Each structure stands twice: as structure tokens, then as C-alpha cells.
Amino acid sequence: MRLEELIQSTQKVSRKELKRIFAKGLVRVDGQIERNISRNVDSNLHQISLNQRLLTTKERYYILNKPKGVVTANKDAQYPTVFDCLHANDRCNQLKFVGRLDRQTEGLLLLTTNGQLAYDLLQPNQKVSKTYEVWLKEAAEYADIDRFKAGITFLDGTKCQSAQLTLLGTAPFHHVQVTIQEGKFHQVKKMFLSVGKKVEELKRITFGPLVLDDTLAVGQYRRLTIEELQRLKPYFR
Ligand code: URA
Numbered sequence: 680m681r682l683e684e685l686i687q688s689t690q691k692v693s694r695k696e697l698k699r700i701f702a703k704g705l706v707r708v709d710g711q712i713e714r715n716i717s718r719n720v721d722s723n724l725h726q727i728s729l730n731q732r733l734l735t736t737k738e739r740y741y742i743l744n745k746p747k748g749v750v751t752a753n754k755d756a757q758y759p760t761v762f763d764c765l766h767a768n769d770r771c772n773q774l775k776f777v778g779r780l781d782r783q784t785e786g787l788l789l790l791t792t793n794g795q796l797a798y799d800l801l802q803p804n805q806k807v808s809k810t811y812e813v814w815l816k817e818a819a820e821y822a823d824i825d826r827f828k829a830g831i832t833f834l835d836g837t838k839c840q841s842a843q844l845t846l847l848g849t850a851p852f853h854h855v856q857v858t859i860q861e862g863k864f865h866q867v868k869k870m871f872l873s874v875g876k877k878v879e880e881l882k883r884i885t886f887g888p889l890v891l892d893d894t895l896a897v898g899q900y901r902r903l904t905i906e907e908l909q910r911l912k913p914y915f916r
Contacts, residue, residue, distance in 0.1 A: 680736045681795050682706060683716040685727065689734060705730045719795040719915045723908055739774065740908060741765070741790040743900035744891060751779040751788065761788060764898060777801065777886070778809075778862050786811070786883035787891040790900075799914050800887060806860040807887040807914075811867050814880035818851035819844065823874050827857065831870045839863065839870060858885075887911065 683697060686706065690697075697716065704712040707728045708720060720727050722735040743764055745751070750758045762770055773792040777800050780788055791797055800807050827844040842859045846852040857867060868878045884891045888910035895901065903911075 680720060680738055680793060681716070682708075682713065682718045682720055682727070685720065685734055685736060686729060690729070700729070717795075719793070719799070721793065721908070721915065723905060724912050724915065738793045739769070739771070739791060740793070740903040741769065741900045742889060742891070742895065742903055742907070743788045743790060744895045744897050745780050745785055745788045746898040747783050747785055750782050751776050758782060761790065764900060765790075780883060781865065781868075781881070784881040784883065785897060786881075787886050787889060788883070789886055789889060796911065796914060799916060801862060803861060805914065808858050808860050808885065809862070809883060809887075810856060810858045810885040812882045812884055813855050813857055813867060813871065813878055815853050815855065815871060816877040816879050817875060818853050819846055819855050819876060820852070821846070826874055827870065831873050833869050833873055837863065839866065842870065856884075887914070
């Protein structure tokens with residue numbers, strides 16, 4: 680949550696008064712005077728004080744193992760949305776998904792009420808890595824590793840950044856892993872189509888420092904642990 684939102688929600692002060700509070704150096708983060716009113720904070724990660732009184736935030740962070748058939752959208756006329764995977768008590772208007780997975784893609788999706796963090800994680804300059812497990816109709820070849828490394832160009836001419844392709848198991852390689860640091864529309868499917876291979880199944884297994892482990896079954900979700908949240912701390916700015 681941005682400091683300005685936190686202070687306005689606890690103090691109900693005008694914008695002018697808010698600026699005065701910051702100018703007087705009354706706001707501290709981890710003991711240091713903070714003058715950046717937009718600084719993104721979470722009291723699980725930062726000690727936040729106003730005039731020596733500690734403030735707490737109540738952000739939510741969920742990791743969902745998205746099932747197939749569910750759309751990453753706020754609402755949909757035809758299909759259930761990722762919010763339908765949550766219990767009613769865990770839903771709220773401020774909850775946002777961080778990036779989209781296609782309807783038939785499974786795997787790791789972060790949901791949070793921290794809108795600033797969601798925005799920052801999606802900025803191209805943050806270069807947040809995402810790893811996907813991919814099942815292909817046509818087998819991948821060793822030469823694809825270099826093609827992905829050099830940067831794939833889509834059939835429409837759009838250029839992708841360098842990506843890491845790993846061939847899993849033994850030839851023929853129908854099961855591979857790819858790591859990208861961008862989030863173009865249908866990116867992974869289009870990258871493979873550009874080298875003549877159709878993606879049959881796609882599953883996201885990492886998002887930045889978050890990893891989908893075996894304990895979270897398809898369709899299940901849980902709150903991020905404090906360790907996972909700490910791993911996201913570098914993205915708080
Ligand atoms: N790339 C795709 O093609 N689909 C996804 O859902 C995610 C990445």
C-alpha cells in the first residue's frame with residue numbers, strides 16, 4: 680500500500696495536511712524519515728510510523744494454482760474467473776491478479792490487494808522471470824535453444840527478448856521448460872509457433888521469486904508465507 684493511502688485511511692487528513700505531515704518528517708519507515716508519499720509499504724516487511732505511532736497495513740497476497748477452463752478476468756459471461764476459485768471471505772474489490780494466464784493455461788497466479796506491487800511486478804524494466812512447463816505437439820530440437828536465446832521473432836514481426844529453453848527428459852523433446860522476462864499476449868504459444876511447434880499444454884511454475892510447489896493442488900490457493908513476501912520485498916519501491 681502506498682504511504683499516502685495508508686496515512687489518509689488512518690488519519691482522514693486533507694491532501695494539504697498530508698503533504699505537511701511528510702514535509703515535517705513525521706513519517707518513518709524502518710526508523711528513517713520517509714518523504715516519498717508514494718512509497719509502497721507493508722507492515723509485515725517494514726516498520727511504519729507516524730509521529731512515533733506504529734501503523735499497520737492489511738494487504739492480502741494469495742498464490743493460486745489456476746486450473747484450466749478459468750479466465751483471468753474480473754468477470755466473464757461464459758466462464759468462471761480466477762476470483763471464483765476463492766472462498767467468498769477471501770474475495771474483495773481491491774484484489775487484483777498480477778498478469779494474465781490464458782483460459783487453458785494452468786499454474787501459478789499471484790493475486791493481491793497491493794495494487795502498487797501488482798503494477799510494479801508487471802513493468803517491463805523489472806524483468807520479472809516467469810518459467811513455464813510446456814508440452815508440445817511437434818518435438819523441440821537442440822537448435823531451438825539457440826533460437827530462443829537469440830530472441831524469437833513472431834510471425835507478425837514482433838521481436839521477443841532472449842529466453843531460456845530447456846529440453847526435458849530424452850529425445851524426442853515434447854516436454855520442455857521456457858523462462859521469459861516479458862509478458863506479451865499469448866507469448867509462449869506464439870514463440871513456439873514461430874519455430875513451427877504447437878503448444879498443447881502450458882503450466883506456469885514460477886513468477887519472479889515465487890515457485891509453485893507440489894503442495895498446492897490445481898484449483899487451490901493459499902496466502903503467501905512471510906518468507907515468500909520477503910522475497911517480493913525488492914519489488915516494493
Ligand atoms: N504465454 C501464453 O501463450 N499463454 C499464457 O497463458 C502465458 C504465457
